[in-house]
Amino acid sequence: MGKDYIVDFIGVGNNTKLVNAKVLSEYDLIITIGRTVQQCFAVGVPVYVYDYFGGPGYIDGSNFILAEKYNFSGRGFSKLSANELADDIKKHYNQAVLELAHLHSVAQERYNYVEQFDLFYSELFNQESDIRKAQYYTNIEKSRIMTYNKVMPIMLGTNQRSQLFFNAGDGFCEENSIVWYSVENYKIRRTFSINGHVSELRFDPCDAPCRCKVYEFSVNGKKKKIKQLELIITNDPQFIISLSEVEKQEENLEIEIVFQYELIPFEEVINTSMKLIDGLKVENARLKQNFLYRFRNKIQCALTRK
Numbered sequence: 001m002g003k004d005y006i007v008d009f010i011g012v013g014n015n016t017k018l019v020n021a022k023v024l025s026e027y028d029l030i031i032t033i034g035r036t037v038q039q040c041f042a043v044g045v046p047v048y049v050y051d052y053f054g055g056p057g058y059i060d061g062s063n064f065i066l067a068e069k070y071n072f073s074g075r076g077f078s079k080l081s082a083n084e085l086a087d088d089i090k091k092h093y094n095q096a097v098l099e100l101a102h103l104h105s106v107a108q109e110r111y112n113y114v115e116q117f118d119l120f121y122s123e124l125f126n127q128e129s130d131i132r133k134a135q136y137y138t139n140i141e142k143s144r145i146m147t148y149n150k151v152m153p154i155m156l157g158t159n160q161r162s163q164l165f166f167n168a169g170d171g172f173c174e175e176n177s178i179v180w181y182s183v184e185n186y187k188i189r190r191t192f193s194i195n196g197h198v199s200e201l202r203f204d205p206c207d208a209p210c211r212c213k214v215y216e217f218s219v220n221g222k223k224k225k226i227k228q229l230e231l232i233i234t235n236d237p238q239f240i241i242s243l244s245e246v247e248k249q250e251e252n253l254e255i256e257i258v259f260q261y262e263l264i265p266f267e268e269v270i271n272t273s274m275k276l277i278d279g280l281k282v283e284n285a286r287l288k289q290n291f292l293y294r295f296r297n298k299i300q301c302a303l304t305r306k
Contacts, residue, residue, distance in 0.1 A: 029093065037072035041107035046096045048089055054079035054195075057088055058096040059103060075193045076252075160184070160206035160263070164192060164255065167200040182206065184263045187215070192255040199248050201241040205261045209233045209269045212261040219247055220254050233269050237261075 008027075010019060017023065019036055024043045030036065033051040037059070040047035049055045049067060055074035056063040063077070070076045080088060110116075162182045165172040182188050184206070201219075205212045214226045217239075224241050247253065264272075 029089070031089075033072055033074050035072075037067075038107060038111045041103040042111065044100050044104050046093065046100065048096075050074055050080075050085065053077075058092050058099070060095075060099050064106075070193060076195070078195075160208060160261075161204075162188075162190075162206060163204040164257070165202040165204070166194050166198045166253075167202075168196055168198055172200075172202050182261075184210070184261055187258065187260045189256070189258045191257075194253045194255060195251065197248060197251070198243065198253055200243060201255070203239045203241065203257060203259075205237055205239075205259055206263065208235060208237075209264040210237055210261045211264065212237060212259060214239060214257070214259045216256065216258040217241060218256045219243065220250065222247075231264070231272065233264070233272055 008015065010017065010023075019039070021039070021043050024030060024036075024040060024045050027045060029046045029048060030040050031048045031050060032040070033049055033055065037047050037049055041059075047059065048057055049059060049072050050057060051074045053074040054077045056067045056077045059067055059072075066076050160182055161179055163177050163179050165177040168176050170176065178192055180190065182205075203214070203217065205214075210232055212229060212232060214228065217224045217226050219241075226239055226241070229237070229239070
């Protein structure tokens with residue numbers, strides 16, 4: 001951006017502090033995503049929406065609906081080079097200032113906590129159906145899952161890494177994946193938007209041996225058939241999802257996953273593995289016993305390795 005600008009980095013690894021109205025008001029421009037975007041609308045500070053997924057840049061009437069749909073995360077928009085970003089930020093800043101009054105009124109109308117809570121409460125408890133018979137897709141269950149997903153990162157010691165890989169021509173790699181944290185024995189629902197052509201998907205429910213049930217996996221609204229694996233004794237459980245030729249040509253994929261998993265205790269992994277090995281036809285009993293001993297030590301090291 002040049003020496004004429006003073007840039008502060010706020011967040012983990014830099015200056016960590018609570019971002020509130022007072023902090024935001026100290027700046028001429030905020031570059032961020034998510035909830036802070038809405039806070040900037042309310043405070044009246046220009047905000048540029050851009051991050052790992054790309055982003056719309058300054059918010060105006062042409063991009064507001066799509067940006068809000070993706071929670072101002074940057075998804076759904078293209079990526080820019082460093083030079084393109086710098087030019088765009090400087091070139092359209094004055095126009096962004098002119099949008100502040102309108103965005104402030106939008107924040108008052110759409111993001112007022114008291115009004116939105118009252119609306120949510122009213123919808124939640126005015127259901128025609130009997131609440132005691134509420135199923136997964138009722139508002140009650142949806143709100144529980146939303147709350148669960150929000151508090152997940154702070155449930156220390158119990159969270160596992162769930163991951164969705166998308167093969168964009170380079171195979172499955174960390175760069176082409178989305179990671180989130182989840183906890184066992186909860187039914188979890190996640191939605192994602194992936195831009196660009198994708199040939200194949202891979203879903204890893206956690207990073208430990210588990211029992212996993214995939215209730216639903218849909219691509220652009222179409223449910224995919226998933227081969228259910230009752231017991232997965234590897235440290236890298238995964239489901240491979242093939243895409244149709246039509247889906248491979250799509251520029252954007254909307255993914256929805258509903259799943260639940262249960263971690264398997266180490267001893268159960270060992271016992272299950274031993275039973276499988278014990279069924280092998282090995283005539284030499286001593287050789288078989290030696291093999292079982294070596295296998296137990298090897299799998300124990302694999303499961304305890306960080």
